[in-house]
Amino acid sequence: MATVIDGKLAAEKVIATVTQASAALESQKGVRPGLAVVIVGDDAASHTYVAAKSRMAKQCGFNSIQHSLPGDTTQEALEALVSDLNADPAIHGILVQLPLPKHLDSERVTQLVTSEKDVDGLHVVNAGKIATGDFETGLVSCTPAGSMLLVKQALGDDLSGLNAVVIGRSNLFGKPMALLLLAANATVTMAHSRSKDLASICKNADILVAAVGRSEMVKADWVKPGATIIDVGINRIPAPEKGEGKTRLVGDVAFAECEKVAGSITPVPGGVGPMTIAMLMANTVVAASRALGVAVPKF
Ligand SMILES: NC(=O)C1=CN([C@@H]2O[C@H](COP(=O)(O)OP(=O)(O)OC[C@H]3O[C@@H](n4cnc5c(N)ncnc54)[C@H](OP(=O)(O)O)[C@@H]3O)[C@@H](O)[C@H]2O)C=CC1
């Protein structure tokens, strides 16, 4: 039976460091880290995540500001808000919740966020820094950064000799995750919707990371015995057993069967999700520390 990796506990440790660093900033500089979260439209799941982020930011002692814009917001209005936040010295981190409504150009908005405040790590400058091996001066996308902490907790800092497979190649997760694994000396394969025979690609993985968005796609017979599995997927599916119209969260990995084969595995919920929020706080306190010229905490 696999060890279940406790993402909530790992996230609490990150949050403890963030809270300390935030308090130190306030006592040394009289400034609280400022995080602005922008959400457009009324997608229920997005509002749940954003509320959780704002709650955690307050718990860390941040100045937490949420901008909720209506679903028919124009590109110009959204860009004007981001430009204001870029220029606001009280704001150290800006996150524009994705996906945006279809009529908006999310790439333009993402690239408008100044790279120093890009706590999502999506600006080309930050994406380029991790691609070229600079892990010191930029900001790393929260979910890969958090997933990497969980991998290192299970396997140590050096992944030499280990095969890693990442399913999914998004800019938000798959690509940066593959680069972080590569930097830790793993031999990395990136799989995606055009990959052939995913099962046999995965069977070779000492570290298997799934970020697809398909409920319980990874089956036990895809898993190498003893592998470390990181399940990034967040899928809400009907749960009639909980009552009419109820839902539950599942990952991209069939947990119950894979748990019997893997060496360690993250659950959903309680795995990568809490780490994402914790690393958003970490990135914000890092950005604030840089902006104010104080020592930057390590995570
Ligand atoms: N826990 C957390 O904190 C977070 C969770 N997530 C979750 O992770 C999942 C992925 O998110 P994200 O990366 O943003 O999603 P995207 O939709 O941007 O990317 C999905 C990736 O999966 C690939 N894919 C789709 N279908 C298949 C298939 N049948 N076989 C193999 N690969 C496939 C796609 O391939 P192709 O490129 O060829 O289309 C694509 O690269 C979602 O469930 C999301 O909710 C995301 C961010 C944070």
Ligand SMILES: Nc1nc(=O)c2c([nH]1)NC[C@@H]1CN(c3ccc(C(=O)N[C@@H](CCC(=O)O)C(=O)O)cc3)C=[N+]21
């Ligand atoms: N610009 C941007 N950055 C993101 O990082 C981003 C985004 N947009 N859009 C959506 C995805 C998804 N995401 C999650 C964050 C936390 C949980 C999380 O805390 N999950 C809990 C459960 C939450 C619940 O019960 O619904 C858990 O897994 O334990 C999940 C998913 C961030 N994303």
